[in-house]
Amino acid sequence: MTNELILAVETSCDETSVAVIRGGKEILCNLVSSQIETHEKYGGVVPEIASRQHVESITLMIEQAVQEAGVTLEELSAIAVTQGPGLVGSLLVGVIAAKTLAMALDIPLIGTHHIAGHIYANQLVHELVYPCVALVVSGGHTELVVLEREGVFRIIGRTRDDAVGEAYDKVARALKFPYPGGPHVDRLAGEAEEEIELPRAWLEPDSYDFSFSGLKSAVLAAINQANMKGLTLDKGALARGFQNSVIEVLVTKALRAVHAEGAKQLLLCGGVAANKGLRTALAARCESEQVPLLVPPMSLCSDNAAMIGAAAHLKWKHAAFTSLDMKAEPSFSL
Ligand code: KG4
């Protein structure tokens, strides 16, 4: 058991986050500054604006994080940062800040994969048992990942088009909800009494891949048709149809992967893990099939630096440090 202090930085998209983690487990602080209000008026994240806001926030947040954690910069053991994937301009801000700190303090730099972060957010609150399967669902990602052992990842399924959160946001936008619209669609679906049946994209029988763009188009077509015919659209029934289609495919493929891989646990992670319908359906299926389901608390599901610190801890244990000439990798592979 190590007791190192890692300061972690996450700026891959529209959240600036800085955390201090002790021994890979104890969160001394996890500051998240969301840019949602800024991007809301554009209906989505504007990359240029996101990186500019990261620049404005990052230095102050590092100072504040160290202060809130009750540590000094000199006590830090390493600096961790999301190296990728993500928006290149956003990643660059975090990477440059992290490199500068590591160099100035003469301590190791640990470049971390964003998805490894989402997965290892679970480690902050649970004990992982291998092999396990992770279902990663966020605004930028939809992946099924097998973890054979600690830190060894194998992606067995991914989206072929929209990420699940992205599909939620596009459907929400068509239903006139503000960005990010996922929670609005979730709420509407939960309240609805009727359901408009929509297709499920199963793809090839043995495939763990996902596809949500056809489903999203079916929703948009239903909205257009109602508008053209001057009919009142039952938004709730449509949201429920969309959500049920998404959930059935996610849950079925995740459980199939768990059994096929002999996994001992299923991990749910990423911002869409907040979805009430998904949580309920997954919990019910896991209970009936006796599969332990791990879900981090919401504050650790959406983008945050504590999860980057947790993933970096695994590299710290093996002294797998990153060279100071590393670059931000918008398409970093796991
Ligand atoms: O992980 P995250 O914070 O950022 C990314 O890495 O993308 O995920 C944000 C995504 C957004 O697309 C948002 O609409 C979606 O998660 N989301 C939800 C819910 N809460 C957040 N989608 C569906 N239902 C929810 N309750």
Ligand code: ZN
């Ligand atoms: Zn994320």
